[in-house]
Amino acid sequence: MRLGVIDIGSNTVHLLVLDAAHGARPVPAASDSTTVRLMRYLEPDGSISPDGVAALDAAVTRAAAVGREHGTEGTLAIATSALREATNGPQVLALLTERAGVPIEVLSGGDEARLTFLAARRWYGWGAGRLLLLDIGGGSLEIAAGTDEDPDVALSVPLGAGRMTRRFLWENDPPAPDDVARLREHVRATLADAVGPALAAQRPDHVVATSKTFRSLARLAGMPREVLGNGHRYRMQRANLEDWVPRLARLSSQDRTVLPGIGPGRARQIVAGAVVAEEAMRALRVEEVEICPWALREGAILRQLDRL
Numbered sequence: 001m002r003l004g005v006i007d008i009g010s011n012t013v014h015l016l017v018l019d020a021a022h023g024a025r026p027v028p029a030a031s032d033s034t035t036v037r038l039m040r041y042l043e044p045d046g047s048i049s050p051d052g053v054a055a056l057d058a059a060v061t062r063a064a065a066v067g068r069e070h071g072t073e074g075t076l077a078i079a080t081s082a083l084r085e086a087t088n089g090p091q092v093l094a095l096l097t098e099r100a101g102v103p104i105e106v107l108s109g110g111d112e113a114r115l116t117f118l119a120a121r122r123w124y125g126w127g128a129g130r131l132l133l134l135d136i137g138g139g140s141l142e143i144a145a146g147t148d149e150d151p152d153v154a155l156s157v158p159l160g161a162g163r164m165t166r167r168f169l170w171e172n173d174p175p176a177p178d179d180v181a182r183l184r185e186h187v188r189a190t191l192a193d194a195v196g197p198a199l200a201a202q203r204p205d206h207v208v209a210t211s212k213t214f215r216s217l218a219r220l221a222g223m224p225r226e227v228l229g230n231g232h233r234y235r236m237q238r239a240n241l242e243d244w245v246p247r248l249a250r251l252s253s254q255d256r257t258v259l260p261g262i263g264p265g266r267a268r269q270i271v272a273g274a275v276v277a278e279e280a281m282r283a284l285r286v287e288e289v290e291i292c293p294w295a296l297r298e299g300a301i302l303r304q305l306d307r308l
Contacts, residue, residue, distance in 0.1 A: 002029060003304065004072035005297045006063045006100055010038050010082040010138025010162050011212070011265070013059035016297045017070045022305050026298065032066045034059035035265040038082040039138060039162035047088040056092065060099040076300050077104040080112055081139030081160065109140055109156020115299030117144035117151045120208050122302055123294045129205030132198070134280055134289060135296070136213040136273055138162035141280060143194075145201050153201050157194045159187055159280075161213050161266075161273030169272055174252050184275050191283040198284055207286050209236075210295035212266060213273035218291045219261025220244060234291045238281045245274045 001021065007014045017030040036059055041052025048056070060077075067075050077100045083089050084106050097104050107115070116135050124131065133151075135142040139160035144151040168183035169175040209218075215234070221244040222236030248256060253267040262270055281289065 001073045002071055003301055004067040004070070004075040005300050006060065006067070006075065006077040006104075007297050007300075008056070008060065008077065008079040008083060008096065008104065010080060010140075010160055011269075012036060013056065013063055014297065015063040015066050016301075017067060017072055018298075018301055020301055020305055022308060026301055026305075030066070030070045032063060034062055037138070037162060037265075037269075039160075039166040042082075042086070042166070045087055046085065048082075048086045048092055053088075053092055053095070056096060057099060060096045064100050074304075075100070075102050076304055077102050078296070078300055079104050079106045080137060080296075081109065081156075081158075084108070085139070109142065110154045112137075112140070112296060113142040113144040113154040113156055114151060115303060116142060116210055116296045117146065117154065117299070118149050118302055119294035119296070119299035120210065120292045121149050122298075123292055124206060124208070130202055132204035132207045132284065132286070133292075134207075134209045134214065134277070134284075134286075135211045136161055136209075136276055136280075137211060138269075141276055143198055143280070143284070145198055145204060153197045155194060155197065157190060159190060159276045161269040161276060164272035164276060165269040169269075173268070175249055175271060177249070180249050180271065180275065183272060184279065187276055187279040188283070191279055195280075195283045207284075207289050208292040209277075209289040210292045213270070214277060214289070215291055216261040216263075216266055216270060217241060217244075217274055217277055218289075220259055222291070233293065235288055236291070237288045238278065238286065241274065241278050241281070245271070245278055248274055 018026040020026040141159040143155040145153040218234035218236040221240040222234040256267040
């Protein structure tokens with residue numbers, strides 16, 4: 001059957017259409033993404049501004065229309081941290097549910113981590129042993145670890161690339177060195193309090209990372225591990241990322257767009273994303289990650305197929 005998933009995230013509203021059957025690998029049929037970057041639209045009281053609501057309205061309406069054009073037989077809709085935490089989230093959710101034409105499931109941070117972990121487990125299989133997964137979104141960082149399809153560690157930390165950019169690096173472009181230093185200090189302190197369960201668990205056999213932030217950084221600071229049907233699978237060492245972070249911070253967002261993997265939609269927040277990625281790898285004592293092509297959207301589809 002042809003299934004669609006509308007992912008209402010902090011950075012984008014993304015539609016993924018897959019041809020899927022129980023027990024078979026889902027095959028991508030179409031993809032459509034609208035950049036929203038909700039962190040720009042957060043008011044001091046924590047609500048999403050009218051302009052932000054309008055941007056979400058247009059993006060979800062488009063995603064639903066594109067799904068219908070591609071003949072989806074069923075559509076899932078999920079929302080993550082920005083909508084979950086907004087003070088006017090319930091009102092915005094009611095509007096977006098009408099536009100999507102299906103109920104929208106607002107995921108907790110733990111749910112995000114578990115669904116993304118499920119996707120990674122299915123991609124790598126049981127032979128990968130114990131997995132440790134990292135995922136940087138616009139609003140949060142997810143960490144999950146385990147040997148089964150349901151991780152025994154599932155953490156969500158408010159260190160998303162958009163959130164950190166808005167809080168620490170918004171005033172100057174390129175950011176001031178003192179602002180980058182304050183960001184790094186905050187990330188380190190937050191992770192020191194959060195990663196205990198992951199460190200206390202058994203050491204992983206395989207460390208993987210998902211999300212656009214990690215994929216962009218790996219294209220810049222990593223190297224291809226193998227060629228897939230539609231491109232490369234990348235791996236990235238922490239030492240190479242550490243070398244790139246100060247170089248990225250010295251460039252303006254416009255100048256970053258000429259670098260491989262850094263598009264206009266991510267150029268402003270890639271420095272914060274890189275700092276979070278570097279510090280997360282350090283806190284978890286990880287020297288290298290491999291980029292997993294599947295993430296939250298695929299995890300949502302796989303869960304739905306399991307339910308069917």
